[in-house]
Amino acid sequence: xxxxxxxxxxxxxxxxxxxxxxxxxxxxxxxxxxxxxxxxxxxxxxxxxxxxxxxxxxxxxxxxxxxxxxxxxxxxxxxxxxxxxxxxxxxxxxxxxxxxxxxxxxxxxxxxxxxxxxxxxxxxxxxxxxxxxxxxxxxxxxxxxxxxxxxxxxxxxxxxxxxxxxxxxxxxxxxxxxxxxxxxxxxxxxxxxxxxxxxxxxxxxxxxxxxxxxxxxxxxxxxxxxxxxxxxxxxxxxxxxxxxxxxxxxxxxxxxxxxxxxxxx
Amino acid sequence: xxxxxxxxxxxxxxxxxxxxxxxxxxxxxxxxxxxxxxxxxxxxxxxxxxxxxxxxxxxxxxxxxxxxxxxxxxxxxxxxxxxxxxxxxxxxxxxxxxxxxxxx
Numbered sequence: 001x002x003x004x005x006x007x008x009x010x011x012x013x014x015x016x017x018x019x020x021x022x023x024x025x026x027x028x029x030x031x032x033x034x035x036x037x038x039x040x041x042x043x044x045x046x047x048x049x050x051x052x053x054x055x056x057x058x059x060x061x062x063x064x065x066x067x068x069x070x071x072x073x074x075x076x077x078x079x080x081x082x083x084x085x086x087x088x089x090x091x092x093x094x095x096x097x098x099x100x101x102x103x104x105x106x107x108x109x110x111x112x113x114x115x116x117x118x119x120x121x122x123x124x125x126x127x128x129x130x131x132x133x134x135x136x137x138x139x140x141x142x143x144x145x146x147x148x149x150x151x152x153x154x155x156x157x158x159x160x161x162x163x164x165x166x167x168x169x170x171x172x173x174x175x176x177x178x179x180x181x182x183x184x185x186x187x188x189x190x191x192x193x194x195x196x197x198x199x200x201x202x203x204x205x206x207x208x209x210x211x212x213x214x215x216x217x218x219x220x221x222x223x224x225x226x227x228x229x230x231x232x233x234x235x236x237x238x239x240x241x242x243x244x245x246x247x248x249x250x251x252x253x254x255x256x257x258x259x260x261x262x263x264x265x
Numbered sequence: 266x267x268x269x270x271x272x273x274x275x276x277x278x279x280x281x282x283x284x285x286x287x288x289x290x291x292x293x294x295x296x297x298x299x300x301x302x303x304x305x306x307x308x309x310x311x312x313x314x315x316x317x318x319x320x321x322x323x324x325x326x327x328x329x330x331x332x333x334x335x336x337x338x339x340x341x342x343x344x345x346x347x348x349x350x351x352x353x354x355x356x357x358x359x360x361x362x363x364x365x366x367x368x369x
Contacts, residue, residue, distance in 0.1 A: 037336040039287045041272045121333065122291070214333040 031265075038209050038263035040132055043124055043216045047133025050126050056106025065101035067094070067134065068146075079138035079258050082155070082247040083146030091146070091155040093246045095220045096238035098130055117237050118221055121214040128216045131207045132261045141258050143203060145250040152247070155240075159248025162241060163194065172230040174245070188265065196252055203253035205262035212265055219246050271364035275350045282344030282368050284315070286352045287336050294329045309357055310335065316351040317341065344368050 051062050067077035068085070082093040088100055095117070102113035119125035146152045166173040177183065178193040191198035207218040223242040227235050235242050269289025276283050288310070295307030307329065315323035322341065337352075346368055353363030 037285075037338065039289075039334040039336050042270055042287050042289050042334060045270050045272060209334075211332070 034211055034263050038261070040136075040209050040216065040261040040263070043129050043132040043209070044136050044261065045133075046124060047129035047131070050130050051133055056102065056108040056112075058105065058107035060105045060107070062098070062101050062105060062130070064105055065098070067097055074134055074137035076138055076141050078135040079141040079143050081145060082152075082243055082250060084149040084151045084155075089151075090240070091151055091243055091247055093219065093238070093243045093250075094131055094134060095127055095218060096243050098127060098134075099238050114237050118224070119215060124216050127220075128207065128218055131218045132216050135207055135258075135261050138258045139260065143200075143250060143253050143256045143258055145247060145254065147251050147254070155244045155247045156251050158240070159244035159246070162245055163248060168230050168232040170231050172232075174226065174230075176230075193249055194252065196254075199249050200253040200256040203250050204256045204259045205264070206260060208260060208262045208264040210264045216261070217264070271352070271362055273350065273352060273364050273366045275344075275348075275366050275368045277344055277346055277368050278340075280343065282341045282348070282350075283338065284341060284350055284352075285336070285338040286364065287334070288354060288362070289334055290354075290356065292329060292331055292333045292335065307357060310354045311357050312355040313337070314351075314353050314355075315339075316349075316353075317344070318349050319351075 054061050064071045066085075066087075067073065068080055068083050069075065069077045078094055081097065082091050084091050085097065085100070092100060099110065099113050102108045103110060106113075116125050117127045119128050147156060163174045164179075166176070173179075174193065177185065177190050181192050181195075181198075183190040183192075191202060193199050193202075206222070207216055209215070210217050220237055220242055223245055224235060224237070227233075271286065271288045273284065273286040275285075290310055291308055292310065293305050293308040295304065297305045299305055309329040310327055310331070313323070313325035313327055314321060315325075323339070327335075341350075348368040349365060350368060351363060351365045353361060355361045
């Protein structure tokens with residue numbers, strides 16, 4: 001047995017986002033190569049450990065967490081989120097639901113559960129590793145966020161309104177950057193997020209490993225960071241606002257095959 | 266971040282075996298500075314060794330040009346179901362880690 005090829009995947013900090021435009025871009029090759037070699041599995045392993053780890057005042061794991069498919073059922077759970085949860089009386093995305101489980105099953109306070117939701121390159125947060133682990137179990141399934149319950153319809157409408165709602169010192173809305181075709185910031189394409197054809201490939205790839213920052217990033221992080229870039233007050237993690245925006249985009253992307261956890265520039 | 270988990274897959278094809286291995290490592294270039302302006306020490310994987318059923322088939326030397334959390338994939342000629350593939354690394358601080366899997 002002899003080695004005939006040793007391919008090394010390098011993570012350079014080149015830029016790439018919207019696949020629709022990427023096909024024409026010189027970065028398409030770069031994106032393809034990195035996508036083949038995303039180290040997301042390392043984070044999924046970490047997430048699995050966290051999922052099974054007993055902690056909090058109740059010394060319980062998250063294994064009995066009901067993500068919408070029944071207690072502890074992971075298969076297809078992510079693809080069907082966000083959705084309405086009767087036990088919480090509201091629509092939740094994956095991260096809001098995980099917070100809920102940390103509080104109800106493990107008995108942790110909301111402050112404790114949300115203390116470190118965004119990690120760094122040295123250590124992913126609990127939430128990020130868990131998101132990668134849970135999302136993996138929906139790989140290859142169709143995105144089908146809940147949209148028929150009255151609360152789900154309400155959340156979708158709220159998300160749509162928030163998307164166009166201008167506020168803050170710069171009078172920005174999400175649509176200021178993501179409301180037209182063909183825009184970009186530096187070298188990154190800015191996809192028109194109200195349009196299914198642009199939002200579908202994006203929603204199919206979160207959470208993701210971000211090569212330029214060497215960390216796993218989630219949709220809640222994306223909402224948080226977009227608000228920061230708009231110079232808005234920091235949104236509350238897993239709040240009605242961030243969940244509504246995520247819900248609006250996921251419903252718009254309905255039917256797309258989930259391909260994550262994936263990689264981003 | 267020091268030696269973290271590794272994960273490997275080895276899949277048999279027609280006359281070859283595809284191996285893909287992930288490793289956690291900071292791969293510091295020695296050129297970055299921390300928040301206080303101090304240089305972050307060079308810390309990278311130097312040697313990579315691949316063994317098949319205990320026999321060394323690759324002795325690779327890699328550099329700090331490789332990204333953090335490296336992924337390597339390569340194709341080995343031949344192979345059979347159940348062959349033991351072992352991948353280990355040694356970094357410039359003498360830290361080491363290895364993982365083993367059977368060809369499936």
